[in-house]
Amino acid sequence: MSKPQLRKxxxxxxxxxxxxxxxxxxxxxxxxxxxxxxCRIPGKIADGTNGDVACDSYHRYKExxxxxxxxxxxxYRFSVSWSRVIPLGGRDDPVNKPGxxxxxxxxxxxxxxxxxxxxxxxxxxxxxxxxxxxxxxxNQIEYVQDYVRYAKVLFEAMGSKVKYWITYNxxxxxxxxxxxxGQFAPGHTSDRTKSSVADSTTxxxxxxxxxxxxxxxxxxxxxxxxxxxxxxxIGITLNGDxxxxxxxxxxxxxxxxxxxxEFSIAWFGDPIYKGTYPASMRKQLGDRLPTFTEEERKxxxxxxxFYGMNTYCANYIKHKTGPPAPEDFxxxxxxxxEDKNGxxxxxxxxxxxxxxxxxxxxxxxxxxxxxxxRPMIYVTENGTSLKGENDLSKDQILQDDFRAxxxxxxxxxxAEAVTHxxxxxxxxxxxxxxxxxxxxxxxxxxxxxxxxxxEGGQQRMxxxxxxxxxxxxNTLCQA
Ligand code: PNW
Numbered sequence: 001m002s003k004p005q006l007r008k009x010x011x012x013x014x015x016x017x018x019x020x021x022x023x024x025x026x027x028x029x030x031x032x033x034x035x036x037x038x039c040r041i042p043g044k045i046a047d048g049t050n051g052d053v054a055c056d057s058y059h060r061y062k063e064x065x066x067x068x069x070x071x072x073x074x075x076y077r078f079s080v081s082w083s084r085v086i087p088l089g090g091r092d093d094p095v096n097k098p099g100x101x102x103x104x105x106x107x108x109x110x111x112x113x114x115x116x117x118x119x120x121x122x123x124x125x126x127x128x129x130x131x132x133x134x135x136x137x138x139n140q141i142e143y144v145q146d147y148v149r150y151a152k153v154l155f156e157a158m159g160s161k162v163k164y165w166i167t168y169n170x171x172x173x174x175x176x177x178x179x180x181x182g183q184f185a186p187g188h189t190s191d192r193t194k195s196s197v198a199d200s201t202t203x204x205x206x207x208x209x210x211x212x213x214x215x216x217x218x219x220x221x222x223x224x225x226x227x228x229x230x231x232x233x234i235g236i237t238l239n240g241d242x243x244x245x246x247x248x249x250x251x252x253x254x255x256x257x258x259x260x261x262e263f264s265i266a267w268f269g270d271p272i273y274k275g276t277y278p279a280s281m282r283k284q285l286g287d288r289l290p291t292f293t294e295e296e297r298k299x300x301x302x303x304x305x306f307y308g309m310n311t312y313c314a315n316y317i318k319h320k321t322g323p324p325a326p327e328d329f330x331x332x333x334x335x336x337x338e339d340k341n342g343x344x345x346x347x348x349x350x351x352x353x354x355x356x357x358x359x360x361x362x363x364x365x366x367x368x369x370x371x372x373x374r375p376m377i378y379v380t381e382n383g384t385s386l387k388g389e390n391d392l393s394k395d396q397i398l399q400d401d402f403r404a405x406x407x408x409x410x411x412x413x414x415a416e417a418v419t420h421x422x423x424x425x426x427x428x429x430x431x432x433x434x435x436x437x438x439x440x441x442x443x444x445x446x447x448x449x450x451x452x453x454x455e456g457g458q459q460r461m462x463x464x465x466x467x468x469x470x471x472x473x474n475t476l477c478q479a
Contacts, residue, residue, distance in 0.1 A: 001420065002419060003419070004412065004415035004416045004418070004419040004420070004476070005415060005418075005419055005476050005477070005478070006414075006415050006418060006425075006473070006476045006477045007426065007477065008477055008478070009426075010426065010427060010428070010473065010476075010477045011074050011075045011116060011378070011426060011427035011428075012073065012074055012075065012427060012428045012429070012430075012469075012473045012477075013068065013073035013074050013075035013076050013077065013115070013116070013118075013427075013428075013429050013430075014068065014071070014073055014076060014077070014429055014430050014431075014432060014433035014449070015076075015077035015078070015118075015380060015381050015429040015430065015431050015432055015433065016057075016076075016077070016078050016079070016432055016433050016434070016436060017078070017079040017120065017123035017124070017125075017169065017436075018078070018079045018080060018081035018084070018123060018125055019033065019035045019051045019054075019081065019123070019124065019125045019437065020051065020054060020055075020432075020436040020437045020438070020439070021054050021055040021057040021064075021434070021436045021437070022051070022054060022055075022056075022057045022058045022081065022084075023051065023052060023053040023054045023055065023056045023057065023058055023059075024056070024058035024059065025051065025052055027058060028084075028096070028098035028099055028102070029084075029087055029096040029098055029099055030081065030083055030084040030087060030096070030099055031083045031087035031088060031127060031128065031129060032083060032127075032128040032129075033081065033082065033083045033125035033126055033127055033128055033185075034124075034125065034126045034127075034128055034131050034136070034185040034186045035051060035124065035125050035185045035439075036050070036051070036128065037128050037185070037186075038184070038185035038186060038187055039051065041187070044187065044440065045439075045440055045441075045442045046440060046441050046442045046444055047441075047442035047443060047444050048442070049437070049442040049443055050437075051437045053454075054436055054437045055434055055435075055436050055452050055458060055460075056458050058102060060458065061102070061105065061106045061109060062109055063460060064433065064434075064460075065106070065109045065110055065113050065115065066113075067433065067434070067450060067460050067462070068110075068113070068115050068433065069113045069114075069115065070462070071433075071449070071450075071462060071466050071469070071470060072470040072473075072474070073115060073433075074115065074116060075115060075116040075117070075118055075164075075427065075429065076110055076115050076116070076117060076118065076429075076433070077118040077119075077120060077164075077166070077380055077381075077429040078106070078117070078118075078119065078120065079119070079120035079121070079122070079123035079125075079169065080103055080119060080120070080121060080122075080154060081099070081125055082122065082125060082126065082127050082150055083125065083127040083128070083129075084096065084099035084100075084102065084103075085099050085100050085103070085150070085153060085154070086127065086149075086150055086153065087099070087127065087129070088127060088129040088130075089126070089127030089129050089130040089133075089146055089150070090129070090130060090133065090142075090146050090149075091145050091146050091148075091149035093129075095153055100153070100157055103119075103154075103157075103158065104157060104158065107158060107161050107162065108161075111161065116163070116164070117161070117162055117164070118162075118164035118166065118378075118380070118427075118429065119154070119158065119162050119164065119165055119166065120166040120168075120169050120237070120380075121150070121151055121154060121165065121166065121167050121168070121218070122147070122167065122168050122169065123169040124169065124170075124173065124174055124178075124184070124185070126185075126186075130142075130143070130146060131186055136186070136207075137174070137175075137179075137206075137207035137210050137211060138203060138206055138207060138210070139210075140209075140210040140213060143210055143214060144210065144213055144214040144217050147214040147217070147218060148214065148217045148218050148221055151167070151218040151221065151222070152221060152225075155221070155222055155225070155226045155230075159226045159229075159230040159232065160229075160230055162230075162232060163230075163231065163232040163233065164232065164233060164306075164378070165222065165232060165233070165234040165235075166234075166235060166236065166237050166308050166380065167214075167215040167218050167219065167234065167235070167236050168211060168215055168236050168237065169237050169308075169310070169380075170237060170238065170239040170310055171208055171211045171212075171236070171238070171268055172208075172238065172239055172240070172264055172265075172267070172268070173239065174207065174211065175203075175204040175205075175207045175208045175211070176204055176329050178207075179198065179200070179203040179204040179207050180200040180203070180204045180327060180329050181200075182194045182195050182198070182200075183440050184439060184440060188200075188203055190327055200327040200329075201288060201326040201327050202288050204329060205285060205288050205289045205290060206290060208267060208268065209289075209290040209292075211268075212268060212271055212272070212296075212300050213296050213299055213300060215236050215272075215300070215303060216272075216296070216299030216300040216301075216303045217299055218234075219234050219299075219303040219304075219305075220299060220303070222234045233305035233306050234304075234305050235304040235305050235306040235307060235308050235378075236268065236272065236303075236304060236307075236308060237308030237309070237310055237380045237381070238265055238268050238269055238307070238308065238309065238310065239264070239265075239310040239311065239312075239381075240261060240264040240265035240310075240311060240364070241264075241311050241312060241313045241314055241315055241360070241364065242311070242313075242314040242315070242357065242360030242361065242363050242364040242367075243256075243257035243258075243260045243261055243314065243315055243316075243317045244257060244314060244315070244316050244317065244339070244345070244360070245257055245316070245317060245318075245339075246316045246317060246318035246334070246336055246339050246340055247318070247339070247340045248339075248340075250319070252319040253317060253318055253319050255319065256317045256318065256319035256320075256331065256332075256333040257317045258280075259280045259331035259332075259333065260315075260317050260330055260331050260333050260335075261367065262278040262280045262281060262331065263278075263280070263281060263329065263330050263331040264330070265368065266278045266281075266371065267281060269307075269368070269371065269372055271292065271297075271300045271301065272300055272301065272302075272303055272304050272372075273301075273302075273304070273371075273372040273373065273375070274301070275292070275297050275300070275301035276292070276297075277289055277292075280331060281331075284324050284328070284331065284332065304375060305376070306375060306376040306377065306378055306426070307368065307372060307375040307376065307377045307378070308377075308378055308380040309365065309368060309377050309378065309379050309380060310379075310380055310381035310382070310431075311361060311364055311365075311379075311381075311382055312351075312353075312354050312356075312381075312382065312383070312384065312431075313345070313346060313353070313354045313355045313356055313357060313360070314345050314346065314355065314357035314360030314361075314364075315335045315336065315337070315345060315355075316335075316336040316337065316338065316339045316345055317333050317334070317335065317336070318333065318334040318336055319332070319333055319334075320332045320333060320334060337355055345357055345360075347402075348387050349384050349385045349386060349387055349402075350385035350386055350387050350388065350389060350390070350441075350444070350445045350446070351384075351385045351441070351445060354384060354385060356384055356406050356409065356410075358406075358409030358410050358412070358413040359413060361382070361409075361410050361413045361414065361417075362413040362414070362416055362417045362421070365377065365379075365414065365417045365421075365423050365425065366417055366421045366423055369417075369421070369422070369423040369424065374422070374423075374424055375424070376424050376426055377423065377424060377425045377426065378425070378426055378427040378428075378429070379414065379425065379427065379428040379429065380427075380429050381429060381430075381431040381432075382410055382428065382429075382430060382431060383403070383406070383407075383430050383431035383432060383447050383449075384402070384403055384406040384447070385438075385445045385446060385447050386400060386402050386403060386446070389445075389446050390443070390444050390445070390446055394451065394453065394461075397446070397451050397463065398451055398461060398462075398463050398464065399463070399464050400449075400463040400464050400465045401464060403449070403463065403464075403465040404464050404465040404467075404468040406465075407430065407465055407468055407469050407472060408468060408472065411428065411469070411472045411473070411476065412472070412476075414428060415476050428473075430449060430469055431447055432447045432448050432449070433448065433449065433450060434448040434449070434450035434451075434452050434460055435447065435448035435450065435451060435452040435454075436448065436452070448463070449462065449463055449465045449466035449469060450462050450463060450466060451463055
């Protein structure tokens with residue numbers, strides 16, 4: 001068997017997101033996003049913090065780019081804050097020039113340093129004004145037009161300098177965590193101890209449907225008006241993690257594994273690659289899952305130039321007996337961290353949901369490649385937190401062997417998938433360039449290959465894992 005390797009022009013680098021790093025929420029005309037307001041609700045963020053300062057990247061983007069260069073990154077995936085560019089969000093609302101300029105300057109700085117920008121148009125920070133005006137994602141007629149106009153502003157301003165566009169980051173998180181569990185903004189859930197509004201049994205499916213349609217509409221616009229002259233590609237980033245049966249000898253657990261992948265990944269992937277929702281979802285959700293009109297299907301089917309893949313871990317899956325609960329969103333399964341024999345799926349991290357499993361990564365990327373007919377794949381996020389990292393001294397944090405080992409395992413698994421499983425993967429963005437605001441976990445959970453000294457002047461110091469990532473790709477991409 002040939003040695004695992006990656007293309008010589010393999011695009012590797014690091015990812016971040018606007019609300020997690022920028023700070024400066026009210027500078028130069030930026031208005032609130034749903035995350036600014038969500039963070040103000042007591043109890044929603046573990047350490048009571050918010051993104052007001054974060055990594056201060058609004059002021060330090062040149063430092064960030066210098067850091068990327070120092071780490072040897074070939075690409076940088078960042079996201080644009082909608083409410084910085086169009087503070088009130090809507091299609092008739094004014095564009096905020098200084099907010100837009102921030103991203104143009106960042107892109108110029110990246111190019112000046114030979115780093116390829118990959119732009120995420122939406123990474124969860126919906127303008128609060130659109131939520132207040134008509135309920136955001138839940139209003140298809142208004143939302144789709146507003147999203148497409150926002151995307152158009154970006155295509156017009158940056159199109160000549162950006163070859164990689166991502167319409168959405170992880171719609172599963174926006175919909176399930178935001179509209180079913182209520183753990184993420186805007187905090188909708190049927191659980192009345194957490195939210196006074198909302199219906200977990202219908203809203204996530206409607207929100208997901210409208211996100212898909214808006215994705216399709218933005219891609220159509222890009223292809224019709226920008227692609228030929230700008231020569232870029234556009235796709236969506238979906239998240240999901242590998243599944244293994246809790247009892248490998250129980251065919252119902254084996255089946256449940258596939259169903260769980262369908263409920264997380266194929267929910268969005270099937271409409272894009274096949275034009276319909278998975279049968280397992282239709283069967284369980286019935287009419288609560290919207291149906292594509294012919295017009296919607298035409299927008300959505302075939303709307304990916306590439307597949308953006310985010311994944312972090314794997315899970316054991318046990319089928320549930322009895323009918324699914326109305327608010328169930330996973331295919332009537334139990335998600336477990338140990339199998340029937342008590343074997344853990346991976347070591348503990350700081351994130352309760354994250355147990356690393358490199359071979360699961362290899363199997364998952366093959367599953368995606370097979371299901372969607374060998375799309376061109378860019379891994380747009382992969383990485384880990386470390387149990388107790390935030391409690392360590394600075395010197396100890398810089399020696400993050402656990403994270404280095406994570407990247408060794410996962411990047412090698414990726415190379416195996418490419419070399420032996422016929423997977424067409426062209427890039428890999430590690431999460432994350434630096435420690436940042438980890439949403440509902442606040443700053444207690446660090447994901448960076450770079451330590452950020454939030455109290456000590458926001459200094460950025462590369463950890464051991466940053467070195468290892470560069471070595472891995474320098475070795476694997478020689479062919
Ligand atoms: C992703 N889950 O979020 C996001 O794209 C990043 O912004 C985030 O910082 C990173 O992963 C690390 O968490 C996820 O509960 C959040 O399965 C939660 C889950 C998955 C992804």
